[in-house]
Amino acid sequence: MKAMQLTTYDKNNIALNLVQVEKPKINARQALLKVTAAGVNPLDNMISRGEVKLIVPYKLPLIAGNEVVGIVEAVGEQVSEFKEGERVYARLPLDSIGAFAEYVAVDSSALAKVPDYLSDVEAAAVPLTALTVFQAFELMQVESGKTIFISGGTGGVGAMAIPFAKAKGLKVITSGNAINEQRVRNLGADYFIDYKTEDYSESLSNIDYVLDTLGGKETEKQISILKKGGQIVSLKGMPNRAFAKRMAFPKWKQLLFGLAGYSLDRIAAKHDVTYHFVFVEANGKQLQEASNILAKLKIKPSIDTVYSIDAINSALDKVASGHSRGKTVIQF
Numbered sequence: 001m002k003a004m005q006l007t008t009y010d011k012n013n014i015a016l017n018l019v020q021v022e023k024p025k026i027n028a029r030q031a032l033l034k035v036t037a038a039g040v041n042p043l044d045n046m047i048s049r050g051e052v053k054l055i056v057p058y059k060l061p062l063i064a065g066n067e068v069v070g071i072v073e074a075v076g077e078q079v080s081e082f083k084e085g086e087r088v089y090a091r092l093p094l095d096s097i098g099a100f101a102e103y104v105a106v107d108s109s110a111l112a113k114v115p116d117y118l119s120d121v122e123a124a125a126v127p128l129t130a131l132t133v134f135q136a137f138e139l140m141q142v143e144s145g146k147t148i149f150i151s152g153g154t155g156g157v158g159a160m161a162i163p164f165a166k167a168k169g170l171k172v173i174t175s176g177n178a179i180n181e182q183r184v185r186n187l188g189a190d191y192f193i194d195y196k197t198e199d200y201s202e203s204l205s206n207i208d209y210v211l212d213t214l215g216g217k218e219t220e221k222q223i224s225i226l227k228k229g230g231q232i233v234s235l236k237g238m239p240n241r242a243f244a245k246r247m248a249f250p251k252w253k254q255l256l257f258g259l260a261g262y263s264l265d266r267i268a269a270k271h272d273v274t275y276h277f278v279f280v281e282a283n284g285k286q287l288q289e290a291s292n293i294l295a296k297l298k299i300k301p302s303i304d305t306v307y308s309i310d311a312i313n314s315a316l317d318k319v320a321s322g323h324s325r326g327k328t329v330i331q332f
């Protein structure tokens with residue numbers, strides 16, 4: 001089969017190579033998917049640049065791609081929840097990615113059924129962002145009636161986070177590129193901040209929850225707008241000790257992440273708030289829950305550009321260049 005492989009970690013080159021490899025074999029708990037679409041994410045480029053090596057130390061060469069939609073072609077003898085011919089999707093488990101290929105073997109615990117109202121391309125925009133939001137909200141144990149600030153809500157994460165936050169009964173304040181203001185208001189944002197003209201840290205305070213998609217200096221700024229007892233989940237800030245413990249990393253890695261995240265943990269403690277870091281994991285049960293909410297709300301993710309598998313490197317460049325108006329997707 002055709003597959004797109006990462007052969008070397010390189011900060012300056014995110015290109016994948018086209019290879020012909022054997023169709024994967026499944027174990028008793030896996031399903032074999034004929035891939036119909038795959039989401040392209042900033043994470044794919046981060047993996048190529050070696051930026052997540054400490055979190056997931058992949059052995060190269062590696063078939064890339066984290067997010068998949070496909071038709072079940074075969075199932076292992078212990079798989080009873082899915083059958084041949086079903087349309088399913090997943091954020092692939094961290095230790096067995098490979099969505100940029102004609103076939104992929106997926107542990108059935110990562111899979112969920114694709115809601116009928118979504119096309120394959122639309123569905124490819126769902127698993128990673130939906131699970132990210134679910135896992136962030138679960139960490140903060142968000143409660144109805146409270147307020148959340150979602151930074152960069154005009155991107156892919158925001159497109160899921162805003163409707164899910166509204167479905168949880170939260171008041172949503174978001175920041176982002178003003179070109180997309182109406183789109184995020186249509187998703188349910190109650191208040192919009194144009195990041196190019198307004199500094200949210202001057203206008204916002206007493207916020208219950210923050211979902212930080214920006215990282216860097218912005219994480220500290222977002223900590224400062226929380227009320228005492230508030231919580232922030234960062235998708236781009238420093239991983240900390242609590243994260244390493246949750247991931248059941250060995251002691252030396254817990255120590256290392258403890259040092260890396262020390263500064264943000266300390267700043268959070270000074271403000272009497274809690275800092276969390278999330279690295280989104282596969283979870284078919286959560287994805288099914290998210291799918292049920294999406295199917296009820298009939299929310300269609302925004303799609304930016306669709307590429308063929310042969311144009312994967314253009315798709316990765318597109319994602320690397322930013323200014324996303326929705327998801328970049330590979331259609332098979």
Ligand SMILES: NC(=O)c1ccc[n+]([C@@H]2O[C@H](COP(=O)([O-])OP(=O)(O)OC[C@H]3O[C@@H](n4cnc5c(N)ncnc54)[C@H](OP(=O)(O)O)[C@@H]3O)[C@@H](O)[C@H]2O)c1
Pocket residue numbers: 042043128129132151152153154155156157158175176177195213214234235236278279280322323324326
């Ligand atoms: N840790 C995890 O598990 C995890 C999971 C999912 C995503 N992520 C990370 O989360 C980040 C966001 O993902 P995404 O898919 O939503 O990205 P995206 O689709 O590229 O969207 C980013 C959005 O943020 C806007 N933006 C840029 N700078 C901003 C600022 N200073 N203030 C407010 N908005 C700003 C962008 O507007 P412009 O058009 O002006 O650029 C764009 O609309 C990525 O870095 C991704 O790697 C992490």
